[in-house]
Amino acid sequence: MKRVGVLALQGAVREHIKSVQACGAEAIAVKWPKDLENLDGLILPGGESTTMRRLIDRYGLMEPLREFAQTGKPMFGTCAGLILLAETVVGNQDAHLGVMDVTVERNSFGRQVDSFEAPLEIRGIDGAFEAVFIRAPHIVSVGAEAEVLCVHNDKIVMARDGQFLGCSFHPELTDDHRITDYFLSMIQDKSDLLLPNPSTYSKV
Ligand code: GLN
Numbered sequence: 001m002k003r004v005g006v007l008a009l010q011g012a013v014r015e016h017i018k019s020v021q022a023c024g025a026e027a028i029a030v031k032w033p034k035d036l037e038n039l040d041g042l043i044l045p046g047g048e049s050t051t052m053r054r055l056i057d058r059y060g061l062m063e064p065l066r067e068f069a070q071t072g073k074p075m076f077g078t079c080a081g082l083i084l085l086a087e088t089v090v091g092n093q094d095a096h097l098g099v100m101d102v103t104v105e106r107n108s109f110g111r112q113v114d115s116f117e118a119p120l121e122i123r124g125i126d127g128a129f130e131a132v133f134i135r136a137p138h139i140v141s142v143g144a145e146a147e148v149l150c151v152h153n154d155k156i157v158m159a160r161d162g163q164f165l166g167c168s169f170h171p172e173l174t175d176d177h178r179i180t181d182y183f184l185s186m187i188q189d190k191s192d193l194l195l196p197n198p199s200t201y202s203k204v
Helices: 011-020 051-056 062-070 079-085 178-186 198-202
Strands: 003-007 026-030 041-044 075-078 087-088 100-105 115-120 131-135 138-142 147-152 155-159 164-167
Touching: 003 051, 011 026, 011 051, 041 051, 041 178, 051 062, 051 079, 075 079, 079 087, 079 100, 100 164, 131 164, 138 147, 138 164, 138 178, 164 178
Parallel strands: 003 026, 003 041, 041 075, 075 164, 087 100
Antiparallel strands: 100 138, 115 131, 138 155, 147 155, 155 164
16 A cells, blocks of 8 residues: 655645545655655645744754655645745745745735635546635746646646646645545555566566
């Protein structure tokens, strides 16, 4: 069974845990560096990125999170989680983790509309996805290797950069688990690695 961590410092933690479980994977709440051991992938939830960053520093998680990224294991940031992953945050001198080749801008959808729902067409997902946006960021630009997965009102709201997946909205706040499933499909199932090498049985 795939083991997926959910950074559990602040924000929509329980909802992500439920969504991971609904997709048939094991969900682990991550609060301390040791909780990152033996995970196959990690979700950084939405919430408030500056608060989450403060807690990441307080719990000594910054280096362990960057090391986790270096293992190549998939990481998925939703909303504030996307801001944490981004290499560049407009108006900030320094990135947070700075591992995903995208530039993001915070609170991009107007002050009067703090939150809204919209049906999205997402590459790789069949049919509309009803998405919840809450004081959402958007992706201003993506790096050469990254792929835009969804645009809403001329703004990029979902992208993938190799092992990193990020979206502006909150897929975990609905009962539609297709995006969590998409993320799980990015995680290599360890049982695949246990298959015998084809050259061994072709000789039989
Ligand atoms: N505006 C928030 C931030 O900058 C993100 C909002 C969210 O995660 N729903 O961190």
